[in-house]
Amino acid sequence: MMEKEEQKNFFQEIINQHKGILFKVARLYCRDEEDRQDLLQEMMIQIWQSLHKYNDQYKISTWLYRISLNVAISYFRKSSKREQRYTPLTEKTAQIALEDKSENENQLLLLEQFISELKEIDKALMILYLEDKSHTEIAGILGMSVSNVGTKISRIKEKLKSRFSQLT
Amino acid sequence: MNELELKQLWQTTNKKLEENLAMNVKLADDLTRVKVHGIIGSMKPIKLFTIFIGFLWVVIGAGYLGGVFANTYQEANKFFLYSATVQVVLTAIALGIYFFQLSLIYQVENTDPILQTQKKLAQLKVSTLRVTRIMFLQIPVWTTFWWNESMLSDWNVLQLGVIASVTVAAIILSIWLFLNIKYENRHKKWFHLIFSGNEWSPLMKSIDLLDQIKDYEPDGNVQI
Numbered sequence: 001m002m003e004k005e006e007q008k009n010f011f012q013e014i015i016n017q018h019k020g021i022l023f024k025v026a027r028l029y030c031r032d033e034e035d036r037q038d039l040l041q042e043m044m045i046q047i048w049q050s051l052h053k054y055n056d057q058y059k060i061s062t063w064l065y066r067i068s069l070n071v072a073i074s075y076f077r078k079s080s081k082r083e084q085r086y087t088p089l090t091e092k093t094a095q096i097a098l099e100d101k102s103e104n105e106n107q108l109l110l111l112e113q114f115i116s117e118l119k120e121i122d123k124a125l126m127i128l129y130l131e132d133k134s135h136t137e138i139a140g141i142l143g144m145s146v147s148n149v150g151t152k153i154s155r156i157k158e159k160l161k162s163r164f165s166q167l168t
Numbered sequence: 169m170n171e172l173e174l175k176q177l178w179q180t181t182n183k184k185l186e187e188n189l190a191m192n193v194k195l196a197d198d199l200t201r202v203k204v205h206g207i208i209g210s211m212k213p214i215k216l217f218t219i220f221i222g223f224l225w226v227v228i229g230a231g232y233l234g235g236v237f238a239n240t241y242q243e244a245n246k247f248f249l250y251s252a253t254v255q256v257v258l259t260a261i262a263l264g265i266y267f268f269q270l271s272l273i274y275q276v277e278n279t280d281p282i283l284q285t286q287k288k289l290a291q292l293k294v295s296t297l298r299v300t301r302i303m304f305l306q307i308p309v310w311t312t313f314w315w316n317e318s319m320l321s322d323w324n325v326l327q328l329g330v331i332a333s334v335t336v337a338a339i340i341l342s343i344w345l346f347l348n349i350k351y352e353n354r355h356k357k358w359f360h361l362i363f364s365g366n367e368w369s370p371l372m373k374s375i376d377l378l379d380q381i382k383d384y385e386p387d388g389n390v391q392i
Contacts, residue, residue: 108180130174
């Protein structure tokens with residue numbers, strides 16, 4: 001069991017080292033800036049409150065992905081005002097949105113938008129896939145079989161490809 | 169766009185984040201002083217208020233009815249007495265189940281795998297349908313509490329027929345709702361009609377999430 005001060009230092013260290021995980025998850029589950037700040041705060045509170053239960057048999061990133069994704073999905077479910085936030089992008093609206101941006105920025109914006117449109121669990125899977133996690137690690141974070149991870153990723157990738165091809 | 173291109177594109181997010189992320193160290197420090205909220209502390213004020221009113225209703229109702237049963241039973245209007253008793257007992261049962269389910273939701277670990285945690289949470293949320301089913305069971309007593317014995321002797325057949333029909337309809341409706349409000353009927357039109365509106369949004373989202381989880385499980389089996 002960690003001492004309070006030790007816990008506090010550990011907390012600040014992992015937040016500083018792995019803040020990217022929290023920001024990326026929050027960004028894809030919450031497009032609204034104000035909501036996103038609330039979500040980030042909720043994630044950090046949950047991390048702090050679970051810190052004493054941290055088991056070093058897991059990689060810290062695995063543990064953080066579990067907390068941040070669980071908090072993000074629960075946050076989305078609890079909130080009533082977030083209904084229908086993601087309006088699917090049509091060819092016309094995409095072109096308007098993408099004016100004055102470099103090609104790479106455009107593609108990234110589209111990718112983020114398409115991922116945002118996915119269902120909650122598919123979205124979690126896609127974030128982990130794009131973060132280059134191994135199928136074994138993804139299976140451990142999500143709690144599913146390794147073979148199922150491969151099947152699901154292929155299906156979602158097909159969906160994304162088809163969304164990209166609709167707009168190009 | 170192939171796999172490599174997709175991942176390379178995603179990696180540019182990391183670069184962007186590195187440039188823009190200035191983690192507020194003070195915020196992280198402040199969070200370490202946040203007190204752990206208990207189940208009551210983590211609830212929204214409006215929900216707390218509703219539960220408080222429900223609790224007060226049960227306590228006052230039980231006190232009053234207990235007094236009538238103990239002291240003035242002979243003179244009491246039996247229709248009112250038994251209707252009110254059924255209503256208070258059903259409200260107490262619903263409140264008890266609601267609190268029990270809330271305590272289970274509160275105990276779910278966010279550090280467990282996503283599918284496991286979300287399935288537990290969504291199942292618990294969807295099981296709050298039981299509370300709704302029980303509350304619907306009290307519909308008939310709202311049609312009988314105002315009856316009295318003199319009414320039975322003074323009213324004509326037509327008048328009695330009308331009030332009896334209303335009560336029978338309420339009984340049929342409440343039993344039908346009690347038996348049919350369940351996860352399996354989630355896609356029915358009437359189900360969406362009853363559970364429309366913001367208040368029911370978390371429940372409907374939980375149902376949707378369970379459907380997603382079902383799709384991820386090898387046997388596709390979701391028990392509520």
